[in-house]
Amino acid sequence: MKILILGAGGMIGRKLTAALLRKGDLSGQAIQSMTLADVVKTDAPASAIPLHTVAADLSAPGVAAELIAERPDVVFHLAAIVSGEAEADFEKGYRINLDGTRELFEAVRRVHGADGYRPRVVFTSSVAVFGQPLPPVVPETQVLAPLSSYGTQKAIGELLLADYSRRGFMDGIGIRLPTIVIRPGQPNKAASGFFSGILREPLAGLPATLPVGDDVRHWFASPRRAVEFVLRAAEVDTSGLGVRRTLDMPGLSATVGEAIEALRRAAGDEAVALIRREPDPAVQRIIESWPEAFDPQRARALGFEADASFDEIIRRHLEDEAPATTVRS
């Protein structure tokens, strides 16, 4: 079992690498080697399994072909320019998110044509493929109507994944991840950043800003669940997926107020008092255009499971990222 991770340097990529090294196998087959690719060469963690790290821009000529020439059994395609950057730099977004994805799929198709090679390809997509108007609970048959170039590029990736899989060139599966909370590390400028910030910062004794109302509802998964989703997507039986190869992932539908009450239970009133309310109508408008909840029947039937509560999300964050001493006993 050979594995290729594209976008290995990102948050999910690093956690996925660690999880694969802990697990040691995939679909019951021992992992023989892993190639960790990202636009900048990442440090490989210490490992008994041979790890190759590669600096690779998928959209550059020949790069995808070189990576696929190794015939990985499973390709995790997590590489993407994020939403804000894809909107700010139109050409870069299309080059990395669309051309890069297509180059990868074409490289797979060419090797398939030569010898029948047909890897599992796990593609992380996003709820950004959906636009407005959205019903309170988004069904699995909701139209793709992205409100951003990033969402457009992910939707196109989903369509290519489906067609290349339908034609038998690869065994693709796409997963639309919920908004990940609590993202570890520094605050970022993503419009969704405050969802993590209002929990992560107070849990570390730091102030945080809340730009939207407490009644804003959204769809969440912990980083640990996100990694479970990606792993499960590599192992799950895809034979029943039909032409819709991309699945809405289960998530926790919760309001900002519910997240704050979970913070209060975990770290007390003093933590909650660190949240400063600074309503920002521009952010509020963006967030209100996002889905509030999904009905991910197909993913649930395949064993994908959501976090049960924000209490669980906070507990996982503290176990995985922060010193245990910040948890109230």
Place this chain on the structure above:
Amino acid sequence: MKILILGAGGMIGRKLTAALLRKGDLSGQAIQSMTLADVVKTDAPASAIPLHTVAADLSAPGVAAELIAERPDVVFHLAAIVSGEAEADFEKGYRINLDGTRELFEAVRRVHGADGYRPRVVFTSSVAVFGQPLPPVVPETQVLAPLSSYGTQKAIGELLLADYSRRGFMDGIGIRLPTIVIRPGQPNKAASGFFSGILREPLAGLPATLPVGDDVRHWFASPRRAVEFVLRAAEVDTSGLGVRRTLDMPGLSATVGEAIEALRRAAGDEAVALIRREPDPAVQRIIESWPEAFDPQRARALGFEADASFDEIIRRHLEDEAPATTVRS
């Protein structure tokens, strides 16, 4: 008012050219010149308006840029490899239907970047963007889940059209045409070909084959309506379209049996007797995966109108294509 028609040599392209020459203006502005482009150079009809015919493969380097350098006010993008060929020749389908469309949109974007140029771009899409399962009446929010490479390429074209329009590079509108009946000319090998054949051939005194049951229901428009749709799309106010720039066109939802009864009213029992029933389970399966009816509220609100009946579709065919003497008085 300068006009560019891509795919001008096809059935819709030729009828659109003729309609524009008759009309003489678009959105109240006199047509100054028209460029008729297709993969093979077509004969230009006699015309008082200057017509340029061009042999152009949009996917070839520089071709789209050269066409757009003329700064057409309206671009009709009808060019496509059809469904069967796109399925048989994977690379050609993606090259013409995806790369060609993207090259066109990129050429527009580059001129936009230079001087703010922002043409109306009318893109003909297809109900082939939809897959299974489909409800009896397909809503406007139905997921894009194509069952063919052609449908995938059209869905991607729709997504690009929406994003390039949202970014302000062009004023795009997509229209999903129903199955066109009665297609003039010779029988073709498209799975949908019999819908035209069982009317066109008997109306001309020739035998025709019906591979599906009389109760098969589908969604139709006459060639004349299709041209009206394309023209209206060039003139309609797009300001209320939002991010969903592609509209389901109105159509006539009717069964094969209803079409045959209209044939009987138009040309009598002897015409109907020319239809030979040869059930073909493979064709029946393909046709059953196609949509039966839509609820095209947005298009109707913008003045797009369907044919009223198969009687009207047959009457229009006879007016436009066949000698009037074959009509029963």
